[in-house]
Amino acid sequence: MPHISLNNLSISYGNHKVLHEVSVDIPDSQITVIIGPSGCGKTTLLKSLNRLLDLNDDVSVKGNVLIDGVNTYDPKADVLSLRKKLGFLSQRPYPLPMSIYDNIAFGPKVHRLTQEQIVQQIRDLEGRSFQVPERKNGAMDVLVESYLRLAGLWDEVKDRLRTPASRLSIGQQQRLALARALAVEPEAILADEPTSALDPLSAQLIEKQFKFLRNNYTIVVVTHILRQARRIADYVIFLYLGELVEHGPAESFFKSPKDERTRAYISGEIS
Amino acid sequence: MRSRRLEEQIFKGLMIASLTLVLVVLAGIIFITIYKGAPALTLSMLTETPKGGYYLGKEGGIANAIVGSLYLGLGASFCALLLSVPVAFGLQKEYTGWRFASFTKLVLDVLWGIPSIVYGAFGFVVMAYFGLRASLLGGIIVLTLLMLPIMVRSMEEVIRTIPLELKEVSYALGTTRIETTMAVVLRQALPGMVTAVLLAFGRGIGDAASILFTAGYTDYIPRSLFDPVASLPLAVFFQIGTPIPEVQERAYASALILLLIVFVVSIVSRILSHRFSKHIVR
Ligand SMILES: Nc1ncnc2c1ncn2[C@@H]1O[C@H](COP(=O)(O)OP(=O)(O)O)[C@@H](O)[C@H]1O
Ligand SMILES: [Mg+2]
Numbered sequence: 073m074p075h076i077s078l079n080n081l082s083i084s085y086g087n088h089k090v091l092h093e094v095s096v097d098i099p100d101s102q103i104t105v106i107i108g109p110s111g112c113g114k115t116t117l118l119k120s121l122n123r124l125l126d127l128n129d130d131v132s133v134k135g136n137v138l139i140d141g142v143n144t145y146d147p148k149a150d151v152l153s154l155r156k157k158l159g160f161l162s163q164r165p166y167p168l169p170m171s172i173y174d175n176i177a178f179g180p181k182v183h184r185l186t187q188e189q190i191v192q193q194i195r196d197l198e199g200r201s202f203q204v205p206e207r208k209n210g211a212m213d214v215l216v217e218s219y220l221r222l223a224g225l226w227d228e229v230k231d232r233l234r235t236p237a238s239r240l241s242i243g244q245q246q247r248l249a250l251a252r253a254l255a256v257e258p259e260a261i262l263a264d265e266p267t268s269a270l271d272p273l274s275a276q277l278i279e280k281q282f283k284f285l286r287n288n289y290t291i292v293v294v295t296h297i298l299r300q301a302r303r304i305a306d307y308v309i310f311l312y313l314g315e316l317v318e319h320g321p322a323e324s325f326f327k328s329p330k331d332e333r334t335r336a337y338i339s340g341e342i343s
Numbered sequence: 344m345r346s347r348r349l350e351e352q353i354f355k356g357l358m359i360a361s362l363t364l365v366l367v368v369l370a371g372i373i374f375i376t377i378y379k380g381a382p383a384l385t386l387s388m389l390t391e392t393p394k395g396g397y398y399l400g401k402e403g404g405i406a407n408a409i410v411g412s413l414y415l416g417l418g419a420s421f422c423a424l425l426l427s428v429p430v431a432f433g434l435q436k437e438y439t440g441w442r443f444a445s446f447t448k449l450v451l452d453v454l455w456g457i458p459s460i461v462y463g464a465f466g467f468v469v470m471a472y473f474g475l476r477a478s479l480l481g482g483i484i485v486l487t488l489l490m491l492p493i494m495v496r497s498m499e500e501v502i503r504t505i506p507l508e509l510k511e512v513s514y515a516l517g518t519t520r521i522e523t524t525m526a527v528v529l530r531q532a533l534p535g536m537v538t539a540v541l542l543a544f545g546r547g548i549g550d551a552a553s554i555l556f557t558a559g560y561t562d563y564i565p566r567s568l569f570d571p572v573a574s575l576p577l578a579v580f581f582q583i584g585t586p587i588p589e590v591q592e593r594a595y596a597s598a599l600i601l602l603l604i605v606f607v608v609s610i611v612s613r614i615l616s617h618r619f620s621k622h623i624v625r
Pocket of ligand 2: 116
């Protein structure tokens with residue numbers, strides 16, 4: 073069973089229905105790209121997975137989202153641990169109002185990891201044992217470094233870990249957000265147009281990082297840039313006016329789309 | 344084209360005119376306070392309490408009012424802060440439905456607009472009912488009530504401007520409402536909240552009417568919360584009402600001291616606010 077699967081998911085804001093009975097399984101350990109013109113419900117779909125939609129008033133959700141077989145919308149569901157399983161990158165990166173170091177350490181601290189758990193987490197991540205430095209917070213230091221490396225940011229920030237994260241460039245902030253999300257050991261990364269605020273070079277770095285991470289994490293990327301979808305997608309989901317039009321492996325999706333609307337969208341006739 | 348340029352000119356003129364008016368009035372107030380108050384401002388005014396003939400123009404000072412005002416202003420700011428922070432956060436939509444929140448805000452806005460003499464009268468009635476006499480405690484309580492709407496409303500405005508996306512990224516890590524509020528929202532709002540406290544402090548320490556009956560007035564520095572206490576605004580009021588020119592001058596000197604206190608507190612809170620905004624996300 074895949075980590076994430078949607079069954080007859082319908083979502084409305086007030087009386088405005090924006091997603092119509094969407095059902096799809098999101099394949100594990102691949103990059104799934106959700107494409108579609110703006111306003112078609114991509115963000116809504118993504119935020120429904122980790123229940124960030126709850127923060128909006130007046131949202132109603134029908135159907136269900138299964139995360140590891142647990143229905144997210146079950147009233148008894150443990151929202152906090154569900155969210156922990158799904159890392160989230162927003163369209164514009166938002167560093168937390170604290171230092172670079174604390175941005176990464178924040179998650180593990182909130183989840184009250186013990187010293188042993190931190191050490192175990194680094195071992196799981198690096199796949200090898202290591203020496204915990206003797207100093208105070210030594211294990212946390214190693215953890216922060218590991219995740220900054222994993223997000224491809226370490227070399228750029230290693231000399232200024234204690235400076236405010238908001239001083240980083242937008243591109244660096246997005247990789248910081250990635251490191252911060254990874255630090256709570258999610259199974260999946262959900263990214264909402266993660267490169268749309270970024271310059272092309274920073275965007276490339278993020279894409280590269282996703283490709284690097286895809287073996288170990290389920291990655292869902294929302295984009296309205298077709299070329300980006302072609303570059304990174306293993307699996308594609310096409311939304312149009314709140315409807316799931318077509319989904320399938322990237323190759324067949326782009327080579328031989330089945331639906332007329334998909335064909336039109338890929339060829340740029342509709343946008 | 345010409346009419347558009349004219350429009351531009353008119354609005355520019357209006358802005359300059361109002362700005363000038365505001366600056367002139369402000370400068371005027373400060374100038375007159377310094378001009379009339381500075382000559383009377385002596386060291387003994389700051390360090391001594393009124394002696395027998397002080398109000399007739401003889402020796403003594405208003406240390407009683409300076410200390411009293413600091414006690415009242417800082418005490419009430421502290422109490423109001425303790426009450427305002429939970430209320431301001433509680434009014435956010437994560438914690439309260441918008442109906443209740445907007446009703447509460449309406450009530451606070453009305454309270455903000457109530458003249459301070461009404462607070463004073465209210466405090467006086469309540470204190471009389473409990474058999475309390477005018478005291479530092481009474482003054483602090485009434486000033487706290489006076490400051491509350493200002494503090495809560497300004498803090499609430501600051502907290503509400505924090506982008507939803509910032510909270511989203513925090514919640515997405517699996518944090519609870521309290522964790523997000525304390526670690527993210529509070530940090531982001533802190534500089535603005537310092538300004539809110541300053542605003543309320545300024546209103547509180549400068550108010551005379553609310554403490555007239557509730558804090559009383561005395562020539563001594565209070566030794567307990569239940570002693571009456573003097574204050575600078577009332578010192579100004581009493582001294583300016585005498586027919587003796589020397590004493591009237593001392594009224595301006597007292598006003599100058601009050602002005603300086605507010606000035607120093609503003610500077611300190613600027614520095615604090617700047618320090619707290621180091622990590623702010625823009
Ligand atoms: N908070 C909201 N309240 C009401 N309507 C919303 C809200 N967010 C999005 N919508 C509407 O839902 C539709 C889908 O929006 P969204 O999921 O943001 O699309 P996309 O991310 O594909 O651009 C749009 O028509 C948008 O106007
Ligand atoms: Mg969107």
